[in-house]
Amino acid sequence: MEKDSSIKKSRAIxxxxxxxxxxxxxxxxxxxxANSAVTASNVAGNVVSGAGSVVSTASNVAGNVAGNVVSxxxxxxxxxxNVVSxxSSIAKxxxxxxxxxxxxxxxxxxxxxxxxxxxxxxxxWIAVDGMxxxxxxxxxxxxxxxxxxxxxxxxxxxxxxxxxxxxAERVGLIDLLEKxxxxxxxxxxxxxxxxxxxxxxxxxxKRKDASINVAMDLVKTNKAKAVYSAGNSGALMASAIxxxxxxxxxxxxxxxxxxxxxxxxxxxxxxxxxxxxDCKPSYLHQFALLGNVYxxxxxxxxxxxxxxxxxxxxxxxxxxxxxxxxxxLSNEKSFNFGGNCEGRDVLSGDFxxxxxxxxxxxxxxxxxESVGGVLLDILRSELPRGRRGKVGSAFLxxxxxxxxxxxxxxxxxxxxxxxxxxxxxxxHGSSKSLSVVSALRLAHSAVNHNVMENLNQxxxxxxxxx
Amino acid sequence: MEKDSSIKKSRAIxxxxxxxxxxxxxxxxxxxxANSAVTASNVAGNVVSGAGSVVSTASNVAGNVAGNVVSxxxxxxxxxxNVVSxxSSIAKxxxxxxxxxxxxxxxxxxxxxxxxxxxxxxxxWIAVDGMxxxxxxxxxxxxxxxxxxxxxxxxxxxxxxxxxxxxAERVGLIDLLEKxxxxxxxxxxxxxxxxxxxxxxxxxxKRKDASINVAMDLVKTNKAKAVYSAGNSGALMASAIxxxxxxxxxxxxxxxxxxxxxxxxxxxxxxxxxxxxDCKPSYLHQFALLGNVYxxxxxxxxxxxxxxxxxxxxxxxxxxxxxxxxxxLSNEKSFNFGGNCEGRDVLSGDFxxxxxxxxxxxxxxxxxESVGGVLLDILRSELPRGRRGKVGSAFLxxxxxxxxxxxxxxxxxxxxxxxxxxxxxxxHGSSKSLSVVSALRLAHSAVNHNVMENLNQxxxxxxxxx
Numbered sequence: 001m002e003k004d005s006s007i008k009k010s011r012a013i014x015x016x017x018x019x020x021x022x023x024x025x026x027x028x029x030x031x032x033x034a035n036s037a038v039t040a041s042n043v044a045g046n047v048v049s050g051a052g053s054v055v056s057t058a059s060n061v062a063g064n065v066a067g068n069v070v071s072x073x074x075x076x077x078x079x080x081x082n083v084v085s086x087x088s089s090i091a092k093x094x095x096x097x098x099x100x101x102x103x104x105x106x107x108x109x110x111x112x113x114x115x116x117x118x119x120x121x122x123x124x125w126i127a128v129d130g131m132x133x134x135x136x137x138x139x140x141x142x143x144x145x146x147x148x149x150x151x152x153x154x155x156x157x158x159x160x161x162x163x164x165x166x167x168a169e170r171v172g173l174i175d176l177l178e179k180x181x182x183x184x185x186x187x188x189x190x191x192x193x194x195x196x197x198x199x200x201x202x203x204x205x206k207r208k209d210a211s212i213n214v215a216m217d218l219v220k221t222n223k224a225k226a227v228y229s230a231g232n233s234g235a236l237m238a239s240a241i242x243x244x245x246x247x248x249x250x251x252x253x254x255x256x257x258x259x260x261x262x263x264x265x266x267x268x269x270x271x272x273x274x275x276x277x278d279c280k281p282s283y284l285h286q287f288a289l290l291g292n293v294y295x296x297x298x299x300x301x302x303x304x305x306x307x308x309x310x311x312x313x314x315x316x317x318x319x320x321x322x323x324x325x326x327x328x329l330s331n332e333k334s335f336n337f338g339g340n341c342e343g344r345d346v347l348s349g350d351f352x353x354x355x356x357x358x359x360x361x362x363x364x365x366x367x368x369e370s371v372g373g374v375l376l377d378i379l380r381s382e383l384p385r386g387r388r389g390k391v392g393s394a395f396l397x398x399x400x401x402x403x404x405x406x407x408x409x410x411x412x413x414x415x416x417x418x419x420x421x422x423x424x425x426x427x428h429g430s431s432k433s434l435s436v437v438s439a440l441r442l443a444h445s446a447v448n449h450n451v452m453e454n455l456n457q458x459x460x461x462x463x464x465x466x
Numbered sequence: 467m468e469k470d471s472s473i474k475k476s477r478a479i480x481x482x483x484x485x486x487x488x489x490x491x492x493x494x495x496x497x498x499x500a501n502s503a504v505t506a507s508n509v510a511g512n513v514v515s516g517a518g519s520v521v522s523t524a525s526n527v528a529g530n531v532a533g534n535v536v537s538x539x540x541x542x543x544x545x546x547x548n549v550v551s552x553x554s555s556i557a558k559x560x561x562x563x564x565x566x567x568x569x570x571x572x573x574x575x576x577x578x579x580x581x582x583x584x585x586x587x588x589x590x591w592i593a594v595d596g597m598x599x600x601x602x603x604x605x606x607x608x609x610x611x612x613x614x615x616x617x618x619x620x621x622x623x624x625x626x627x628x629x630x631x632x633x634a635e636r637v638g639l640i641d642l643l644e645k646x647x648x649x650x651x652x653x654x655x656x657x658x659x660x661x662x663x664x665x666x667x668x669x670x671x672k673r674k675d676a677s678i679n680v681a682m683d684l685v686k687t688n689k690a691k692a693v694y695s696a697g698n699s700g701a702l703m704a705s706a707i708x709x710x711x712x713x714x715x716x717x718x719x720x721x722x723x724x725x726x727x728x729x730x731x732x733x734x735x736x737x738x739x740x741x742x743x744d745c746k747p748s749y750l751h752q753f754a755l756l757g758n759v760y761x762x763x764x765x766x767x768x769x770x771x772x773x774x775x776x777x778x779x780x781x782x783x784x785x786x787x788x789x790x791x792x793x794x795l796s797n798e799k800s801f802n803f804g805g806n807c808e809g810r811d812v813l814s815g816d817f818x819x820x821x822x823x824x825x826x827x828x829x830x831x832x833x834x835e836s837v838g839g840v841l842l843d844i845l846r847s848e849l850p851r852g853r854r855g856k857v858g859s860a861f862l863x864x865x866x867x868x869x870x871x872x873x874x875x876x877x878x879x880x881x882x883x884x885x886x887x888x889x890x891x892x893x894h895g896s897s898k899s900l901s902v903v904s905a906l907r908l909a910h911s912a913v914n915h916n917v918m919e920n921l922n923q924x925x926x927x928x929x930x931x932x
Contacts, residue, residue: 262840274777277785311740311828319743319825343832347840359785360826362777366809367830371837374728374813 118152120184124447126440127215127224130159131194132231134429137164138171140230143436145176148185150437151444156224158189158215189214194231197429201234204242212236216243219422225452226443228414230427230436237275240420247455249464252276253419254287254358255426256294257365261349268351269295270309271418272358273365279357281324284308285332289458290418291353292335297449298416298442299352307341307351309360315340321357329355334461414439416446423447584618586650590913592906593681593690596625597660598697600895603630604637606696609902611642614651616903617910622690624655624681655680660697663895667700670708678702682709685888691918692909694880696893696902703741706886713921715930718742719885720753720824721892722760723831727815734817735761736775737884738824739831745823747790750774751798751929756884757819758801759924763915764882764908767818773807775822775830781806787823795821800927880905882912889913 128144130137137159144155157164165188168174180186192209195201204213212231216239218224229236237253246253254272261268271287272279288306295304308329310318315326317340329337341354346364356364414435417424425443428435458464594610596603603625610621623630631654634640646652658675661667670679678697682705684690695702703719712719720738727734737753738745754772761770774795776784781792783806795803807820812830822830880901883890891909894901924930 277777309829311743311825311832319823322825343829343834344836346833347836357785359777359788360829363775363809363826364829364833366777367812367833368809368837370810370813371834 120154123152123154123185124226124444125154125156125218125224126443126447127156127158127189127218127227128440129194129211129215129227129229129231129236130157130164131191131211132229132236133427133431134197134230135432136194136230138167138173139431139433140436141168141173141177142171142433143431143440144186145173145180146433146437147440147444148180151441153440153444154185154187155440156187156189156215156218158191158211158218160193160211161188161190164188189218191215195235197232199232199235201232201238204235204239210235210239212239213243216240216422220244225447226423226425228425228427228436228439228443230429230431230439233415233426233429236424236426237417240417240422240424244421247419247421248459249461250286250290250419251280252283252286253417254283254290256291256416256418257361258415259347259365259368261347263349266301266349266352267299268346268349269299269353269416270346270361270364271353271355272361273415274358274362275417276358277362278359279321281321281328284321284325284355284357285328285463286419287355288329288332288335288337288353289461289464290455291355293451293454293458294416294418294446295352297451297454298445300449301352303336304352305338305350306335307338307345307354309346309354309356309364310340310342313340313342325355332463414442416442423451586620589618589620589651590692590910591620591622591684591690592909592913593622593624593655593684593693594906595660595677595681595693595695595697595702596623596630597657597677598695598702599893599897600663600696601898602660602696604633604639605897605899606902607634607639607643608637608899609897609906610652611639611646612899612903613906613910614646617907619906619910620651620653621906622653622655622681622684624657624677624684626659626677627654627656630654655684657681661701663698665698665701667698667704670701670705676701676705678705679709682706682888686710691913692889692891694891694893694902694905694909696895696897696905699881699892702890702892703883706883706888706890710887713885713887714925715927716752716756716885717746718749718752719883720749720756722757722882722884723827724881725813725831725834727813729815732767732815732818733765734812734815735765735819735882736812736827736830737819737821738827739881740824740828741883742824743828744825745787747787747794750787750791750821750823751794752885753821754795754798754801754803754819755924755927755930756921757821759917759920760882760884760912761818763917763920764912765818766915769802770818771804771816772801773804773811773817773820775812775820775826776806776808779806779808791821798929880908882908889917 128140130140130144133140141157141164144157147153148155165174165177168177177186181188191211191214192207194211195203195207204210207213212229212235215224215227215229219227220243227236227240233255237255241253253275255275256269256271257273258267259270269291271291272283276283288308292304292306295301306329308322308325310322310326312318315330316323318326322340326340330339338351341351343364345351346354414428415426417426423443423446425439425446427439431439594606596606596610599606607623607630610623613619614621631640631643634643643652647654657677657680658673660677661669661673670676673679678695678701681690681693681695685693686709693702693706699721703721707719719741721741722735722737723739724733725736735757737757738749742749754774758770758772761767772795774788774791776788776792778784781796782789784792788806792806796805804817807817809830811817812820880894881892883892889909889912891905891912893905897905
């Protein structure tokens with residue numbers, strides 16, 4: 001028996017290596033994250049300097065006109081100061097990232113809970129990989145401290161304690177950190193180095209003390225209800241599979257991302273966005289079952305409408321995979337199958353969950369992410385010239401930037417690893433503190449709405465026991 | 467022998483039926499085309515009425531202020547009239563569809579040719595399915611007449627002559643039509659009814675006199691160099707395969723669509739966008755060979771950069787299909803393979819041709835088409851209120867509408883059927899006259915740059931003869 005299980009394990013590892021090598025959501029989302037962040041901040045910089053030039057133009061205008069036509073000076077100055085104030089508000093809006101929050105409509109109730117001063121014993125502990133992410137640990141720590149003050153959660157912050165304290169000291173977070181430790185709302189848990197962004201996911205097997213492993217063990221031993229990491233997402237998946245395991249009957253875990261839709265309050269959960277490039281119909285069926293539970297519990301949608309990503313509405317349309325999957329989904333009574341979802345329907349708001357293979361999902365996710373930037377570029381090249389043009393440009397850019405942020409969010413806000421025996425939230429490698437807060441809200445929402453209980457119920461379904 | 471070939475034919479038909487049933491680019495692009503058109507014209511209407519209200523607000527402002535502060539009245543009135551003129555130019559821009567033209571940079575040379583008054587004997591004859599399309603024959607005829615005056619092409623207009631003449635009379639195109647017939651630049655060719663938008667593609671087998679069949683025969687008998695249809699695109703494909711046949715060594719024809727990129731003058735040819743939902747690596751290899759010829763000849767790119775749509779940059783990333791295809795493409799010496807193209811790279815302008823299976827390509831095409839509309843919706847819900855807000859809104863909307871049009875163009879401008887023994891341009895079902903002109907330029911450009919000769923050269927390649 002002993003030997004048997006070790007053979008099984010080594011096979012599992014080999015499979016994982018192959019699986020990992022073929023999957024990119026893992027490394028390349030992370031690799032290019034830094035680039036995206038730099039681009040975004042450049043754009044922000046440009047808009048701000050654009051706004052600045054509008055301000056100076058406006059004050060020139062004000063000055064000149066006042067000199068020439070004294071009687072109309074006052075009204076012109078007023079206009080100029082309006083322009084100035086609108087320009088500075090544009091600058092301000094641009095600098096304060098308006099992160100789109102897919103859980104916006106849950107926000108009020110969350111805040112309510114927080115204001116009721118939940119006793120510490122009822123606050124939920126979440127394990128955080130404090131070392132994972134391009135800029136860790138500072139923005140991770142900052143986000144955790146922010147989240148503690150907003151939601152009834154406590155944080156087990158896993159990392160090299162010495163380094164965490166040193167960095168907290170450096171950026172002036174040390175007092176708040178000490179205070180929350182004293183309040184018993186944050187706990188520092190020592191670990192080794194994180195798994196690097198470019199390391200193979202299988203490194204989690206060798207480095208038992210890697211921060212993600214230590215964090216995952218906290219979930220395994222029930223010392224935390226969920227885990228969050230903005231580090232190597234392949235390593236997160238591997239660690240989850242090896243330490244807390246898959247749910248019974250789920251052949252493959254999937255990564256689910258929230259895409260924005262026409263309706264700001266109603267995002268759509270798309271899965272898989274990269275964990276499984278070649279899928280069987282049974283995988284997609286399981287993704288739909290998982291997505292249904294998450295949409296009900298986390299997005300608080302009573303009867304989530306499940307769609308199958310496909311190239312036509314009719315059931316006869318599609319490739320082999322989608323035609324066979326259609327049959328499975330339409331025979332499934334435990335959720336509300338809404339039929340095929342074409343490319344143009346993904347963002348329509350007509351579906352709450354869209355299932356697809358990880359190849360198509362990953363391409364769609366990254367395509368969506370790029371669209372905002374392309375639009376900005378096209379616009380910039382077409383913006384009208386002249387003074388009025390400049391005001392218009394600043395106006396336009398700030399609006400488009402907001403939309404771009406919303407589109408970017410699909411990656412930035414935190415994806416879910418579905419199908420494992422615990423709640424795992426995957427942060428974007430370039431996560432700043434606001435993204436961390438947003439991801440921790442997602443984690444809190446999942447725990448708070450009993451996702452795990454419902455997933456355990458799910459496992460009793462006939463289809464997952466055959 | 468006779469029997470053998472008839473068995474082969476009936477097998478081919480059965481395969482075509484299966485193939486057709488699984489493919490949607492065919493009917494659903496067409497089915498929903500009318501809807502898109504209606505939406506677009508509604509949006510245009512809204513923007514125009516928005517512009518109108520800006521005008522009246524502006525004149526109110528002008529009036530009030532002039533009454534109160536007489537000395538500053540003149541400058542305010544000037545401002546108001548500026549606003550009025552800018553508002554009306556917004557309205558004008560919105561009403562005159564600024565169709566994005568992927569062949570913009572070829573336009574000058576095309577016009578040059580046209581101005582040189584090419585003798586009629588050198589003008590290229592193009593067969594047009596005059597009955598195909600949601601609004602046929604009027605916008606098709608109008609587009610043809612427009613194209614004749616711009617490029618050195620002549621048109622064989624296939625349709626029910628009586629109906630065409632009746633409609634031309636009704637909309638006042640009859641004089642121009644008669645003139646071009648007298649000039650020997652347009653010829654009316656009689657046919658039966660078109661294959662309906664919702665008919666099975668295989669109907670082309672039974673209805674020999676369907677307009678698409680008559681048009682296709684003109685190419686087969688070399689009376690026309692290319693064929694254009696905005697009708698049932700499945701029927702176009704079926705007619706092409708049965709009448710003019712596939713190129714030697716090409717297992718499956720593919721539909722190629724031009725997507726806009728960051729660089730307005732440099733679209734990217736994406737194929738397949740819907741003809742083949744399940745592909746083998748050899749198909750994708752052939753798509754790349756075909757795309758290379760078209761990008762060289764039609765887009766006039768010296769060494770087109772070919773990309774393979776995939777989920778990571780490294781060659782080990784991807785699904786079974788893309789990993790195997792990567793190997794084929796990187797061993798191909800006859801074109802410039804630029805490696806994997808991730809979802810975020812499609813619109814980057816880094817690639818001139820992107821190959822993928824028809825399932826993924828179709829989802830991407832329709833997703834792209836929807837993004838513009840979703841952005842408009844999100845913006846509309848977030849636009850600032852107040853007078854300045856209104857001016858900004860009108861400004862913003864007109865710009866976004868232009869971008870939306872550009873995104874829509876991927877479908878509207880005309881797709882290419884690649885891999886058959888002739889030049890076939892597939893128009894969008896909802897094509898208006900400008901789209902027809904744009905598609906006919908594409909057809910002219912393909913003929914003019916010797917695409918067919920180069921495709922014949924292509925067939926000598928070892929890889930297509932093994």
